[in-house]
Amino acid sequence: YQRRVHGVTAAEACNALKPYQWLSVYAVEIMDNTCVQSVANKPGMPDFSKNLKDDQSALLVELRSQNEEQLRNFVESITLVLNKFKTLGGVEFSTDPVKRDQWWTIRKGLIPSVAAIREPGSSVIIEDVAAPTAKLADLCKEVRSVYLNNGWEPQDVYILGHALEGNIHIIFAQKDLSQKANAERFDNLMEELCRTVVEKFDGSLKGEHGTGRNVSSFVELEWGAQAYQIMWKIKNIFDPKRLLNPGVILDTNPKAHVESLKGMALVAPVVDQCMECGFCESVCPSLDLTITPRQRITVQREIHRLEDTKEDNKRLARLKKQFDYFGEATCSACSWCSTVCPVGIDTGVLTKQLRRNKVKKWNWMAMFVAKRFDWVTWISKTALRVAGISHRLLGTRAMMALTSIMRKVSFGVLPYWMPTVPWPASEIPRYIKTNENKDKTVVVFHSCGSRMMGGQSYQDKNSKDLTQVTARVLQKAGYNIVYPSNIENLCCGLAFKSKGYFEADDYKKKQIIEALEKASQHGAYPILIDGSSCQHHLLTDNTHPHLKLYEPFEFAQKFLIPNLKITPTDEVVSVHVTCSSHSLKLESIIQQVMKSLAPKYIIPNNVTCCGFSGDRGFHYPELNATALKHLKSQLPNGCQTGYSNNKPCEVGLSYHSNIPYQSIIHLLDKCSV
Numbered sequence: 001y002q003r004r005v006h007g008v009t010a011a012e013a014c015n016a017l018k019p020y021q022w023l024s025v026y027a028v029e030i031m032d033n034t035c036v037q038s039v040a041n042k043p044g045m046p047d048f049s050k051n052l053k054d055d056q057s058a059l060l061v062e063l064r065s066q067n068e069e070q071l072r073n074f075v076e077s078i079t080l081v082l083n084k085f086k087t088l089g090g091v092e093f094s095t096d097p098v099k100r101d102q103w104w105t106i107r108k109g110l111i112p113s114v115a116a117i118r119e120p121g122s123s124v125i126i127e128d129v130a131a132p133t134a135k136l137a138d139l140c141k142e143v144r145s146v147y148l149n150n151g152w153e154p155q156d157v158y159i160l161g162h163a164l165e166g167n168i169h170i171i172f173a174q175k176d177l178s179q180k181a182n183a184e185r186f187d188n189l190m191e192e193l194c195r196t197v198v199e200k201f202d203g204s205l206k207g208e209h210g211t212g213r214n215v216s217s218f219v220e221l222e223w224g225a226q227a228y229q230i231m232w233k234i235k236n237i238f239d240p241k242r243l244l245n246p247g248v249i250l251d252t253n254p255k256a257h258v259e260s261l262k263g264m265a266l267v268a269p270v271v272d273q274c275m276e277c278g279f280c281e282s283v284c285p286s287l288d289l290t291i292t293p294r295q296r297i298t299v300q301r302e303i304h305r306l307e308d309t310k311e312d313n314k315r316l317a318r319l320k321k322q323f324d325y326f327g328e329a330t331c332s333a334c335s336w337c338s339t340v341c342p343v344g345i346d347t348g349v350l351t352k353q354l355r356r357n358k359v360k361k362w363n364w365m366a367m368f369v370a371k372r373f374d375w376v377t378w379i380s381k382t383a384l385r386v387a388g389i390s391h392r393l394l395g396t397r398a399m400m401a402l403t404s405i406m407r408k409v410s411f412g413v414l415p416y417w418m419p420t421v422p423w424p425a426s427e428i429p430r431y432i433k434t435n436e437n438k439d440k441t442v443v444v445f446h447s448c449g450s451r452m453m454g455g456q457s458y459q460d461k462n463s464k465d466l467t468q469v470t471a472r473v474l475q476k477a478g479y480n481i482v483y484p485s486n487i488e489n490l491c492c493g494l495a496f497k498s499k500g501y502f503e504a505d506d507y508k509k510k511q512i513i514e515a516l517e518k519a520s521q522h523g524a525y526p527i528l529i530d531g532s533s534c535q536h537h538l539l540t541d542n543t544h545p546h547l548k549l550y551e552p553f554e555f556a557q558k559f560l561i562p563n564l565k566i567t568p569t570d571e572v573v574s575v576h577v578t579c580s581s582h583s584l585k586l587e588s589i590i591q592q593v594m595k596s597l598a599p600k601y602i603i604p605n606n607v608t609c610c611g612f613s614g615d616r617g618f619h620y621p622e623l624n625a626t627a628l629k630h631l632k633s634q635l636p637n638g639c640q641t642g643y644s645n646n647k648p649c650e651v652g653l654s655y656h657s658n659i660p661y662q663s664i665i666h667l668l669d670k671c672s673v
Helices: 010-022 033-038 047-051 068-082 097-108 110-116 133-149 178-199 212-216 219-223 226-236 293-309 313-328 338-341 347-358 360-371 374-392 396-409 448-453 466-476 502-519 532-537 552-563 579-583 587-597 621-627 649-658 664-670
Strands: 001-011 024-033 056-063 091-095 125-132 156-161 167-174 441-445 481-482 527-529 574-576 641-644 661-663
Touching: 024 033, 033 047, 033 110, 033 156, 056 068, 056 097, 056 110, 068 091, 097 110, 110 156, 110 167, 110 641, 110 649, 125 178, 133 156, 133 167, 133 178, 178 219, 212 219, 219 226, 219 574, 293 313, 293 347, 313 347, 338 579, 347 360, 360 502, 374 396, 374 448, 396 502, 441 466, 441 502, 448 466, 448 649, 466 481, 466 661, 466 664, 481 664, 527 532, 532 579, 552 587, 552 664, 579 587, 587 664, 621 649, 641 649, 641 664, 649 661
Parallel strands: 441 481, 441 527, 574 641, 641 661
Antiparallel strands: 001 056, 001 091, 024 056, 024 156, 125 167, 156 167
C-alpha cells in the first residue's frame, strides 16, 4: 500500500510519524509546500495540492507485508493516527501499481525537478542533515529560519526527506561563488546551518550523503577536536601525500566550502536546467561505449567555461576534439534520456544543435540532395542490389572481409556492411482498389528506409517484400490503398535533421505534408507510415493536427485487427519497442496488439534505444553493438523471430540477435486470412 497525505503542517507531519516506528512501515517521505508546488502539475498529483499554503506539507507512506490481512491491519492503524490531524485532501491509499509508480516517480524526481526551476547559471546545492526523530519538527522549522535569516526567499528553499530516520534534504540554488558577495553570504549560511544542526539539535551534518567539500570545513565542529585528530592520523597513515580525494572529506582549509567549486556555465536553454543527477544514464545506448547525456552536458559546460575564461586554450582544444567522437558522433539523438529525466531534458536536441553548428558550410549540399532525393533513393537501391548480388556470390565471411578492407581504405567513409541488410523494396504503385467503398481508404507512406531496405532478407529467405506485404494485409482488411505521388522523392526530413541539416529537414517535411494532404483528401483518410520514427518526427511538428498519422502497431489496433480474421501464432517471438514508440507512450498498444497476434511474446529487459539511429549504425557500428549487448542473451530457446516498427532498427536487431527482425505488418500477414 502507498498513502498520500496532504495539508498537514511540517510540525504535525513530523509528530504524526512517531507512532509509525512500531508498525513496520517501509518508508515515510516528507515534502514541504515548496516541494509540492514544484511538482503540482505532475501526473498523479491531486488538484488540491496546488492549494497548500505556508507550512503545510505532504507525506508519502509505504507499507509492506507478507499477507493481505496484516497489511489491512496496518492500514487501519495508521488511518486512525492520521485522522487525528486536519488534512486538506484527506488520506488516500492505493494498491494500484500505476498510482504507486506515479507517486514514487514524483518523490524520486523531486530534487532534479526543484533544481530545474533555479535561475540559469546558478548551482543547485543539496544539504543532507539528520537529527533524532523527536526533534525533526523543530529541525525543519529552524533550518528554514536559518536560510531566511541569510537572505534566501521562502520559495527558494525546499525541504524533503526520509522522516522515520530523521533525515532531511535542503535544496537551494546558489549564485556564482566567484563573486565576493555571493561567497560571503554562502559562508555565513553554512556556518550558521552547521552550528544549528550540531549544537542545537545534536544532529549530524550528513545523514546519507558523503561529507564532500561543502562540509569538510565543519567535520571538527561535528565530531570534536579529539575525534578529528584521530581521523587525520588515520588519513596520514594510509595517504601521507594526500592524493586520495584531496579536500573532499578532511580539509585544513576552513573556507574550502567557498573555494574551488565547479560552476554551471550556460550552454543552451534546452539543457541549462540540468543538475547532473544522472537519471538519464541507465537508458543511454552509449553508456558503456563513450559518455552519457549527463556527461555530455558536463563536458559542454566545461568547454563553454573555458571559452569564456580563456584560461587554458590547449585543454579547450583537446576537449573539443575528443567531444567530436565521445559526445557528438556516438550520441544516437534518440531522446530516450528525456523520458526518464524528471524535467524532460532532451540531450538529443542539444546534439542536433551542435551538429547544426558543425555542418553549416555544407547546408547547400544538403539542400541539393533534398531536392533530388529520388536520385538518392535510386543510388542507394542500386548499391544495395550490388551488395546483395556480391553477398550471394562471395558468401557472408568473404563479403564481411572485403567490405571491412574497403571501409578501412576509405578511412571510414564507406559504411559498415551487415549480412542482415535486406534487398531494396519493389516499385510502389499509385493506387490499389479493393472495393467500391471510398470511405474505407487508407494512405500508405513507406519510409525511405523501407523503400531502400524493405525487400527480402538474406537472413530469412522466406521473407517477403514489406511494400507487398503491407498491400496484401490492407486488402485482406478491405481497404483501398492510396500512395502519395512521387513517393521516391519523399522523406520526412529526419534523415537530414539528425545530422544537423535543419533547413533541408524543413524543406522535406513541408514537401511530404503537402503530398499527404493531397493523398488523404486533407485528412479524410487515415495515414499509415510504416516507420515509427518518421511518424514521430512529423507529429512533433504539430502544424497539421487534422492529418491522422499512425505507425504500424497503433494502426493495427485501430483499423486492421477489428477487420481481419486473426489466428494467433503459438510461437515465442521478441518485440522491440523503438525510441519513437517509447516517446509516444505506445507500450500498452504494442502489448495489446501482441496479445492478439502472438500471446507468447517477450520484450527483452535492459534494451532501450538500439543505437542504429537511421544510418548511424552503418558508420558507428560500435554504438549499435553496445546498445544491444544484452539482447541475444535474453531471447529464450525457441524464439526464432522478432518484430518492430522501424526498418533501420530491424537491421541492427537482426544482426545482434541472430534472428530476423521484421515489421509487425509481417506478423499481421502471417496471422490473418
